[in-house]
Amino acid sequence: xxxxxxxxxxxxxxxxxxPYQLSIVSNTVSQTIAxxxxxxxxxxxxxWRVMAxxxxxxxxxxxxxxxxxxxxxxxxxxxxxxLVAAGRVRRHMHENDKRRxxxxxxxxxxxxxxxxxxxxxxxxxxxxxxxxxxxxxxLGRILDKLMP
Amino acid sequence: xxxxxxxxxxxxxxxxxxPYQLSIVSNTVSQTIAxxxxxxxxxxxxxWRVMAxxxxxxxxxxxxxxxxxxxxxxxxxxxxxxLVAAGRVRRHMHENDKRRxxxxxxxxxxxxxxxxxxxxxxxxxxxxxxxxxxxxxxLGRILDKLMP
DNA sequence: CCCTTATAGTTTCACCTGTAACTACTTGCA
DNA sequence: TGCAAGTAGTTACAGGTGAAACTATAAGGG
Numbered sequence: 001x002x003x004x005x006x007x008x009x010x011x012x013x014x015x016x017x018x019p020y021q022l023s024i025v026s027n028t029v030s031q032t033i034a035x036x037x038x039x040x041x042x043x044x045x046x047x048w049r050v051m052a053x054x055x056x057x058x059x060x061x062x063x064x065x066x067x068x069x070x071x072x073x074x075x076x077x078x079x080x081x082x083l084v085a086a087g088r089v090r091r092h093m094h095e096n097d098k099r100r101x102x103x104x105x106x107x108x109x110x111x112x113x114x115x116x117x118x119x120x121x122x123x124x125x126x127x128x129x130x131x132x133x134x135x136x137x138x139l140g141r142i143l144d145k146l147m148p
Numbered sequence: 149x150x151x152x153x154x155x156x157x158x159x160x161x162x163x164x165x166x167p168y169q170l171s172i173v174s175n176t177v178s179q180t181i182a183x184x185x186x187x188x189x190x191x192x193x194x195x196w197r198v199m200a201x202x203x204x205x206x207x208x209x210x211x212x213x214x215x216x217x218x219x220x221x222x223x224x225x226x227x228x229x230x231l232v233a234a235g236r237v238r239r240h241m242h243e244n245d246k247r248r249x250x251x252x253x254x255x256x257x258x259x260x261x262x263x264x265x266x267x268x269x270x271x272x273x274x275x276x277x278x279x280x281x282x283x284x285x286x287l288g289r290i291l292d293k294l295m296p
Numbered sequence: 297c298c299c300t301t302a303t304a305g306t307t308t309c310a311c312c313t314g315t316a317a318c319t320a321c322t323t324g325c326a
Numbered sequence: 327t328g329c330a331a332g333t334a335g336t337t338a339c340a341g342g343t344g345a346a347a348c349t350a351t352a353a354g355g356g
Contacts, residue, residue: 011203021291026174055159099334138286143169
């Protein structure tokens with residue numbers, strides 16, 4: 001059996017360290033959701049997030065998608081390449097600014113969205129069901145406050 | 149300006165989707181902490197977590213470290229190779245079971261630990277300072293409940 | 297005992313990610 | 327105008343990461 005070391009060193013108790021707990025909880029729930037669609041649609045987490053914002057905001061540029069998903073623009077560019085190649089996202093150039101792309105879901109993209117979005121919401125409910133109503137309300141407020 | 153698409157499709161509101169919020173908040177705080185030690189000590193997040201558990205539990209095997217850090221055993225194996233090579237962790241074989249390693253921090257490992265642990269705790273305090281005392285208490289309880 | 301099965305740890309492979317460098321286009325000011 | 331500076335997006339490179347395969351050792355049942 002492992003033995004706690006001398007108190008002089010004040011070791012970090014990882015399992016009670018909030019940033020560590022957040023990382024474990026976040027990875028667990030995200031992976032659970034991703035398991036629902038990754039194998040079935042060959043869709044990465046980043047790709048799904050891109051599709052989710054395009055479902056809400058049609059016609060965004062790649063940079064705007066990057067902002068709204070809090071994702072690096074390089075990652076968005078790669079996700080878009082795959083999504084366009086798979087026929088899930090349409091991309092054309094802005095008429096007045098030839099640097100910008102104008103993005104949106106294709107019918108095939110919408111089909112996937114309309115299956116995955118309800119699954120994701122259901123997983124969110126399953127996850128929150130571990131908490132009481134009061135705890136759920138506090139968690140919502142706390143996360144809103146902590147979001148950058 | 150982007151326009152919200154038709155309600156039939158019920159698009160996900162990413163910025164109010166709890167798993168997404170968790171992932172943003174978690175990545176932000178973990179990266180802030182990592183910035184403190186990564187460049188200074190050439191230490192990855194996984195390596196730091198391995199050191200933190202060895203600070204608390206001397207003599208663990210690699211598998212036990214993997215369990216306690218919720219990290220893949222491959223990632224732990226690689227982190228240990230680097231930590232041993234850097235003289236921060238000592239590793240020898242278990243006398244009765246030659247498959248198992250017996251791990252612990254070296255004096256050099258302790259020196260780093262004793263600098264990084266207080267920094268990490270300070271970052272945790274800074275992070276929590278965004279919340280009221282009541283919110284901090286709820287967050288603590290909620291995370292304990294959600295930890296697998 | 298021996299042989300099957302299980303476990304600890306490492307290596308390999310394929311992929312994902314972020315940083316930096318690059319191209320193409322636009323803007324603004326001399 | 328035309329040239330410097332800024333912006334959108336892609337490409338290249340350099341790690342990091344997980345799944346699967348592999349080696350070595352241990353455990354357990356005939």
